[in-house]
Amino acid sequence: MQNVEQFKDEFSFLSNFHPCCIKYNGVDWLSSEHLYQALKFDDPAIQNQIREHEFKGLKKFAHSISADFLKQEVFAGRNANGDIVLSRTWRIDVMKEVLTAKFIQHSDLLAKLRKIDGNITEGNHWHDNFFGACYCDKCRNEPKNNHLGKLLMFVRDNLFPEHEKLLIRKQEHSAITSFCEFLSGHKYRSIAKWNGLDLIGTCSDAEIASLIAEYFGIDIEIYHKENDHILQVMKRMNNGISDMEK
Numbered sequence: 001m002q003n004v005e006q007f008k009d010e011f012s013f014l015s016n017f018h019p020c021c022i023k024y025n026g027v028d029w030l031s032s033e034h035l036y037q038a039l040k041f042d043d044p045a046i047q048n049q050i051r052e053h054e055f056k057g058l059k060k061f062a063h064s065i066s067a068d069f070l071k072q073e074v075f076a077g078r079n080a081n082g083d084i085v086l087s088r089t090w091r092i093d094v095m096k097e098v099l100t101a102k103f104i105q106h107s108d109l110l111a112k113l114r115k116i117d118g119n120i121t122e123g124n125h126w127h128d129n130f131f132g133a134c135y136c137d138k139c140r141n142e143p144k145n146n147h148l149g150k151l152l153m154f155v156r157d158n159l160f161p162e163h164e165k166l167l168i169r170k171q172e173h174s175a176i177t178s179f180c181e182f183l184s185g186h187k188y189r190s191i192a193k194w195n196g197l198d199l200i201g202t203c204s205d206a207e208i209a210s211l212i213a214e215y216f217g218i219d220i221e222i223y224h225k226e227n228d229h230i231l232q233v234m235k236r237m238n239n240g241i242s243d244m245e246k
């Protein structure tokens with residue numbers, strides 16, 4: 001069992017600062033950190049400034065932007081020191097979305113993520129116990145939420161496993177698809193249902209689909225849910241379609 005304690009060396013690809021182009025809202029982002037920071041704001045000009053910012057000082061720059069520009073759902077208030085508090089659910093939901101976009105678009109990274117069979121902890125020394133777990137003395141008694149590690153494990157374990165099963169058996173899968181296409185060219189094709197020697201009917205298309213799913217060991221309900229999820233993510237990656245539907 002391999003546990004990850006820190007996002008460095010061979011595991012640096014897990015870091016949000018790992019350079020990898022992510023298409024989202026129709027534009028390219030340099031990293032998941034760029035995208036995540038930009039999504040805190042509505043103003044396209046601010047989003048663009050973040051998008052074009054170099055890696056160095058990126059977080060600092062994003063944090064320096066006035067809280068007045070934050071999306072309403074991001075801002076959760078201020079603590080006793082007057083520091084801005086961001087919504088926990090927003091941070092987790094949006095980080096999940098960003099990571100999904102990252103790993104859907106980079107199957108090589110998804111394959112590397114899938115190879116990690118143990119726990120993933122974003123160990124750090126900068127006191128981030130929300131997304132990670134700070135190992136410094138001062139944070140010894142702080143609860144370690146490690147949400148980034150948890151989200152990465154979620155993506156690893158839940159990102160379209162049923163589709164993955166089909167991909168692994170791609171050649172067979174394509175053979176069955178082309179066979180079905182061939183059959184559908186024949187007007188009277190059907191798969192008959194028999195009870196002993198009595199013909200009791202024919203299979204509907206849905207029944208045929210569920211037979212194929214059974215053959216491939218696919219859970220068809222989850223498969224359809226994955227399809228919906230993929231569709232939603234693709235819409236958001238490709239600018240505006242979902243906005244037009246509103």
Ligand SMILES: [Zn+2]
Nearest residue numbers: 127134136139
């Ligand atoms: Zn600390």
